[in-house]
Amino acid sequence: xxxxxxxxxxxxxxxxxxxxxxxxxxxxxxxxxxxxxxxxxxxxxxxxxxxxxxxxxxxxxxxxxxxxxxxxxxxxxxxxxxxxxxxxxxxxxxxxxxxxxxxxxxxxxxxxxxxxxxxxxxxxxxxxxxxxxxxxxxxxxxxxxxxxxxxxxxxxxxxxxxxxxxxxxxxxxxxxxxxxxxxxxxxxxxxxxxxxxxxxxxxxxxxxxxxxxxxxxxxxxxxxxxxxxxxxxxxxxxxxxxxxxxxxxxxxxxxxxxxxxxxxxxxxxxxxxxxxxxxxxxxxxxxxxxxxxxxxxxxxxxxxxxx
Amino acid sequence: xxxxxxxxxxxxxxxxxxxxxxxxxxxxxxxxxxxxxxxxxxxxxxxxxxxxxxxxxxxxxxxxxxxxxxxxxxxxxxxxxxxxxxxxxxxxxxxxxxxxxxxxxxxxxxxxxxxxxxxxxxxxxxxxxxxxxxxxxxxxxxxxxxxxxxxxxxxxxxxxxxxxxxxxxxxxxxxxxxxxxxxxxxxxxxxxxxxxxxxxxxxxxxxxxxxxxxxxxxxxxxxxxxxxxxxxxxxxxxxxxxxxxxxxxxxxxxxxxxxxxxxxxxxxxxxxxxxxxxxxxxxxxxxxxxxxxxxxxxxxxxxxxxxxxxxxxxxxxxxxxxxxxxxxxxxxxxxxxxxxxxxxxxxxxxxxxxxxxxxxxxxxxxxxxxxxxxxxxxxxxxxxxxxxxxxxxxxxxxxxxxxxxxxxxxxxxxxxxxxxxxxxxxxxxxxxxxxxxxxxxxxxxxxxxxxxxxxxxxxxxxxxxxxxxxxxxxxxxxxxxxxxxxxxxxxxxxxxxxxxxxxxxxxxxxxxxxxxxxxxxxxxxxxxxxxxxxxxxxxxxxxxxxxxxxxxxxxxxxxxxxxxxxxx
Numbered sequence: 001x002x003x004x005x006x007x008x009x010x011x012x013x014x015x016x017x018x019x020x021x022x023x024x025x026x027x028x029x030x031x032x033x034x035x036x037x038x039x040x041x042x043x044x045x046x047x048x049x050x051x052x053x054x055x056x057x058x059x060x061x062x063x064x065x066x067x068x069x070x071x072x073x074x075x076x077x078x079x080x081x082x083x084x085x086x087x088x089x090x091x092x093x094x095x096x097x098x099x100x101x102x103x104x105x106x107x108x109x110x111x112x113x114x115x116x117x118x119x120x121x122x123x124x125x126x127x128x129x130x131x132x133x134x135x136x137x138x139x140x141x142x143x144x145x146x147x148x149x150x151x152x153x154x155x156x157x158x159x160x161x162x163x164x165x166x167x168x169x170x171x172x173x174x175x176x177x178x179x180x181x182x183x184x185x186x187x188x189x190x191x192x193x194x195x196x197x198x199x200x201x202x203x204x205x206x207x208x209x210x211x212x213x214x215x216x217x218x219x220x221x222x223x224x225x226x227x228x229x230x231x232x233x234x235x236x237x238x239x240x241x242x243x244x245x246x247x248x249x250x251x252x253x254x255x256x257x258x259x260x261x262x263x264x265x266x267x268x269x270x271x272x273x274x275x276x277x278x279x280x281x282x283x284x285x286x287x288x289x290x291x292x293x294x295x296x297x298x299x300x301x302x303x304x305x306x307x
Numbered sequence: 308x309x310x311x312x313x314x315x316x317x318x319x320x321x322x323x324x325x326x327x328x329x330x331x332x333x334x335x336x337x338x339x340x341x342x343x344x345x346x347x348x349x350x351x352x353x354x355x356x357x358x359x360x361x362x363x364x365x366x367x368x369x370x371x372x373x374x375x376x377x378x379x380x381x382x383x384x385x386x387x388x389x390x391x392x393x394x395x396x397x398x399x400x401x402x403x404x405x406x407x408x409x410x411x412x413x414x415x416x417x418x419x420x421x422x423x424x425x426x427x428x429x430x431x432x433x434x435x436x437x438x439x440x441x442x443x444x445x446x447x448x449x450x451x452x453x454x455x456x457x458x459x460x461x462x463x464x465x466x467x468x469x470x471x472x473x474x475x476x477x478x479x480x481x482x483x484x485x486x487x488x489x490x491x492x493x494x495x496x497x498x499x500x501x502x503x504x505x506x507x508x509x510x511x512x513x514x515x516x517x518x519x520x521x522x523x524x525x526x527x528x529x530x531x532x533x534x535x536x537x538x539x540x541x542x543x544x545x546x547x548x549x550x551x552x553x554x555x556x557x558x559x560x561x562x563x564x565x566x567x568x569x570x571x572x573x574x575x576x577x578x579x580x581x582x583x584x585x586x587x588x589x590x591x592x593x594x595x596x597x598x599x600x601x602x603x604x605x606x607x608x609x610x611x612x613x614x615x616x617x618x619x620x621x622x623x624x625x626x627x628x629x630x631x632x633x634x635x636x637x638x639x640x641x642x643x644x645x646x647x648x649x650x651x652x653x654x655x656x657x658x659x660x661x662x663x664x665x666x667x668x669x670x671x672x673x674x675x676x677x678x679x680x681x682x683x684x685x686x687x688x689x690x691x692x693x694x695x696x697x698x699x700x701x702x703x704x705x706x707x708x709x710x711x712x713x714x715x716x717x718x719x720x721x722x723x724x725x726x727x728x729x730x731x732x733x734x735x736x737x738x739x740x741x742x743x744x745x746x747x748x749x750x751x752x753x754x755x756x757x758x759x760x761x762x763x764x765x766x767x768x769x770x771x772x773x774x775x776x777x778x779x780x781x782x783x784x785x786x787x788x789x790x791x792x793x794x795x796x797x798x799x800x801x802x803x804x805x806x807x808x809x810x811x812x813x814x815x816x817x818x819x820x821x822x823x824x825x826x827x828x829x830x831x832x833x834x835x836x837x838x839x840x841x842x843x844x845x846x847x848x849x850x851x852x853x854x855x856x857x858x859x860x861x862x863x864x865x866x867x868x869x870x871x872x873x874x875x
Contacts, residue, residue: 050466051513085764095536095578095767101511119562120573152513152535152604152768162759164719204720205755205775249801250823251836277801281778288722288753288777289695296755297719 053100054146059139067140070133078124082157083144089122094145094154105131105138112137164201165301167294172302175295183283186306194304204300208291210284228280232256234266235274242266246277333479334496335434340478340522341589346853348433351474351519352735353850356654357588359737360811361851365858367814370873371828371837377859377872380454384425384445384461386411410499412492413444413463420444420463421487426846427863428733429519430474433852438861439477439496440868443469443487443517448499451854454868458499464488467515468534473585473733474519476527478546483527485516491529491544505549512537521586521596522546523627528596530583534768536604539581539619541596543630553630557581557600557618565632566617575612580604581619584649585733588667593682595624595633599669601647602639607716607772608758609643611765616641620648622669622677624684634684639673640707643715644698644756645769646673646729653738653745655789659687668789670736670747672729673698675708676792690792693730695751695780698723716758716772726752727774735808735848741815742831744786744795748805748819752779779804782822784834798834807862808848818860820845826862826869842869 058064071079078090085092093099102108112134115126129137147155176186184190197203232246234254242264244256254275255265266273279285339347341355345362352359366374387409413420425442432439437457438449446460467487475484482496489508494501508514508531518530527544539557544550558579559567570576580603587598603612603619618632620639625632638648652669655678659666667681674693679686689706691699700711714723728750736747760771782804786795803822810818816837817829826845828838843864851860860871 049469052466052511053513055466084767091574092536092578092764092767097509097512097537100513101509118574149768149770150534151770152533153770154767160759160761162718162757162761164757166719201720201757201773201775205777208722208755209775209777248823250803250821250825251800251827252825252839252841285778285780288724289697291722293713293717293719293721296722300719 053142053148056103056142056146058143058146059136063136063139064143065140066133067136067138067143070129070137071140074127074129075137082154083141084154090124091118091121093141094148095152099141099145102138102142105135108138108141109134164204164297165304167297167299167301169298169301169305172295172298172300175299176302179287180299190303190306192307194307200300200304203303204296207299207303208284208288208296210281230277230279230281232278233276235276236266237273249275249277334437335477335479337478337522337524341591347435348431348850348852350432350476351430351521351586352588352651353430355523355589355591357651357735358653358655358739358811359735359809359848360739360813362813363851363853363858364812364814366812366828366851366860366873367816368830368837371814371816373874374828374838374840374860374871375874376840377857377870378452378454379867379869380449380456381867382425382427382440382442382445382447383866384442384447384459385422386417386420386461386463408458408499410458410460410494410501411463412460412501412504413465413486414490414504415463415465415488417463419466420461421469423469425866426471427866427868428471428473428846430847431850431861431863431868432475432477433850433854433861434477436854437496438868439475439482440863441472441475441484441519442866443472445472446475446482446484446494446499448496449868451852451859454870460492460494460499460501462486462490462492465510467510467513468517470515471517471733472519473517476520476522478522478527481546483520483522483529483546485518485520485529485531487515487517489514489516489531491516491520491527491549493546493549503549505544505551507531507542507544508533508540509537518584519586520544521589523589523596526552526627528586528627530586530598532582532584532601533580534604536578536580536767538577538579539583539601541583541598541625541630543627555625555630555632557583557621557623559617569615569617571611571613576616578604579612579616579619580606581616581621582647582649584647585651588652588654589627590654590665590667590681592665593624593633594627595681596627597622597624597652597667597681599623599638599648599650599652599671601649602642602645605765605767605771606645606769607643607756608760608765608770609641609715610763612641614641620646620671620673622648622652622667622679622684624681636677636679636684636686637707638669638671638675638677639710640703641710642673643710644673644723644729645727646671646725648672649733650731651735653736654681655738655745656740657743657789659790666789668738668745670731670745670787672731673708674725674730674749675699676745676747676787677706678789678792688790688792690787692747692785692787692792692794693725693749693751694783695724695753696730714756716756718758718761720755720757720775722753722777723756724753725750726754726776726779734806737809737811737817738789739811739815739817739831741813742786742795743789744831745789746784746786746809746811746817746831748782748809749785749797750779750782750804753777784809784817784819784829786831786834796834798829798836807845810849810851810860812851818849818851818862820862826864840869840871842867 078088080086247255344353465488543552582601603616621637686706698714760766806820849862
């Protein structure tokens with residue numbers, strides 16, 4: 001659950017993008033990703049969404065701390081500092097059926113005490129640890145597992161600084177001049193663009209999307225600049241032309257928000273009345289189809305210089 | 308229910324003693340399950356073919372404009388008297404039904420009881436005069452004439468991901484459904500009383516079960532799901548006792564298992580996913596149950612599982628008597644985008660190059676349409692069906708798409724189409740033998756996909772990446788010529804994307820949602836809208852059946868059901 005908090009903070013400016021992707025249901029699961037909190041109305045409460053690893057009562061902090069120390073001495077080399085497997089070939093304990101089914105060290109003790117030979121893995125030697133020590137190690141492992149994120153994600157680790165700036169700024173400038181300058185200017189709308197975004201990633205997300213996170217008013221970005229709205233002109237049967245912001249269109253109606261803030265809805269049948277839509281993002285949409293990842297990284301490397 | 312009473316019920320089926328009339332038939336005779344779709348809806352896809360093509364044609368291109376709402380009902384579930392409305396069901400159903408019976412079962416504590424609003428995302432069975440509806444932890448039996456509740460069943464959960472339930476199965480007088488905490492539950496379909504429940508997957512290992520069971524012969528075929536790198540499997544249970552008949556894994560589980568050479572290690576394979584989220588199709592001639600499998604895991608970090616990762620993202624044909632795999636065809640080798648191939652495949656009796664062929668078609672979440680020979684698994688044709696896909700590097704000789712590794716998640720970001728949800732998803736496609744077209748919604752959009760887990764071990768589950776939505780292109784309802792895989796026509800939705808699954812009928816009409824809040828009837832030959840009702844976006848696939856001499860079209864929008872019929 002902490003993962004979502006961290007994500008939200010780190011990615012504040014791409015909030016609109018994250019919302020959009022979060023609404024894409026995975027096929028089997030058929031809905032937005034579940035969170036331990038069960039947020040979002042249909043969740044039905046924390047308990048109903050969680051698994052035993054998150055439901056269990058954690059051991060006394062002193063026991064967990066002792067287990068942490070013992071894990072470091074006895075287990076870490078093979079199973080890794082994050083419990084997800086180490087250089088010596090120990091398995092990922094956070095997805096181990098034995099660990100997941102263990103309650104208070106009883107199953108883990110059997111493996112520690114007797115060792116284990118698993119097909120395709122280096123043998124685990126028996127370790128002559130007292131039962132209380134193994135229980136403490138198990139308590140520590142369970143305390144880590146309890147912090148796992150939703151959809152099988154590992155517990156949040158230390159934030160890694162990943163550098164997305166791998167592009168060539170000079171090549172990015174050439175690309176910008178050739179492909180972007182007809183609509184955008186580094187001394188006009190794009191002046192100081194880098195200063196408007198907290199991170200290069202946020203800047204990259206915003207410029208590729210076209211500033212506002214796409215049609216449909218989802219978000220609008222934390223840059224303080226929303227994308228220009230999609231507008232439409234409806235030519236009614238009597239020839240009257242009505243222009244406004246496009247609120248909604250389907251096969252059967254079109255709704256515009258007029259300049260005075262009022263809404264007007266027209267019934268549609270086939271191409272009557274005629275509706276002419278102007279999407280300021282059309283240029284970007286055409287771009288998405290041909291933009292290479294190298295172009296993206298180059299342009300971002302250039303734009304970060306526009307402070 | 309004790310074993311004794313249970314045995315009595317069984318005996319009643321054969322001998323019909325006691326209160327049952329001598330000629331009383333079971334609710335659903337097993338021989339009727341999966342018969343070509345017409346008056347009833349007896350199994351997940353209506354019949355075994357997965358076509359979702361009904362022979363009914365009272366509602367057709369000429370009459371569809373006269374469709375009218377017959378009834379609507381809003382479902383409420385949960386513990387009786389707890390929040391959601393409890394007794395009586397039908398909030399706003401417009402009828403004052405007396406308190407119908409509520410049966411409560413389950414292994415969880417009251418405090419865990421799922422209190423969310425029901426959301427119907429699966430098949431509704433229509434057998435006799437009754438509709439059987441499910442949502443996670445909930446089953447309702449409704450009178451098909453007006454939707455009023457006959458009984459309902461509520462399962463007290465231990466937990467698990469409550470994200471959807473794809474429906475129930477019927478066999479004789481028994482109903483079967485799965486719970487998010489991994490039980491296969493059998494009810495007496497006449498009363499909602501529980502017969503038994505059996506655990507079908509480990510809750511500790513974070514399996515959760517959303518699938519609809521499908522009954523074939525004396526096999527209850529049950530899929531399940533998992534997001535924590537656990538192996539997928541399909542199981543078969545005895546409909547009388549719930550006893551396990553066979554269990555077949557969708558990834559290699561031991562040395563020497565086929566497909567192991569497509570994984571870097573046995574350990575990777577055993578944590579490789581390939582879940583059985585969605586029911587398959589059944590071919591009675593070959594006795595093969597053919598299912599589409601889920602994506603490999605960890606989902607987005609493929610660095611720890613180099614190779615094709617069999618039998619994830621594949622069509623897998625399983626003999627229902629033995630559980631043995633007869634053939635496979637992988638529709639998405641080495642997926643790294645959570646694009647599963649779990650979509651229900653469709654049996655097509657077709658003609659290729661002038662020769663009659665027994666075919667199987669599927670449109671996968673990766674945007675790839677595939678037709679194979681359903682007896683041998685040999686590829687026949689394959690084509691993309693999304694309009695903006697950019698992840699396919701080349702096409703292999705056998706028609707498989709070769710993924711472009713540059714379109715995996717990368718640290719500086721890769722621009723990927725389709726988005727995480729895929730070009731299509733679980734809502735089922737349809738096929739009409741009248742037109743020869745396979746119908747599917749296509750969703751077109753772009754994401755920027757960043758790798759946040761650079762460790763060579765990869766991440767776990769669906770973690771290790773950050774996704775930023777870039778934007779979308781209009782979605783569309785697409786008709787595909789199965790012989791070539793090429794588009795026959797495409798009806799674009801100016802905003803939003805199609806929603807719910809698709810129903811095709813002999814009236815040459817398609818029913819589906821337009822993503823803009825309309826439930827629409829389309830001309831199956833060219834995609835022209837014929838009728839619509841602004842009921843919201845369908846949450847399941849529309850269905851049709853006959854009741855009291857009338858053809859109905861039934862669809863769910865979240866917790867509400869809408870039944871349409873023709874004005875006469």
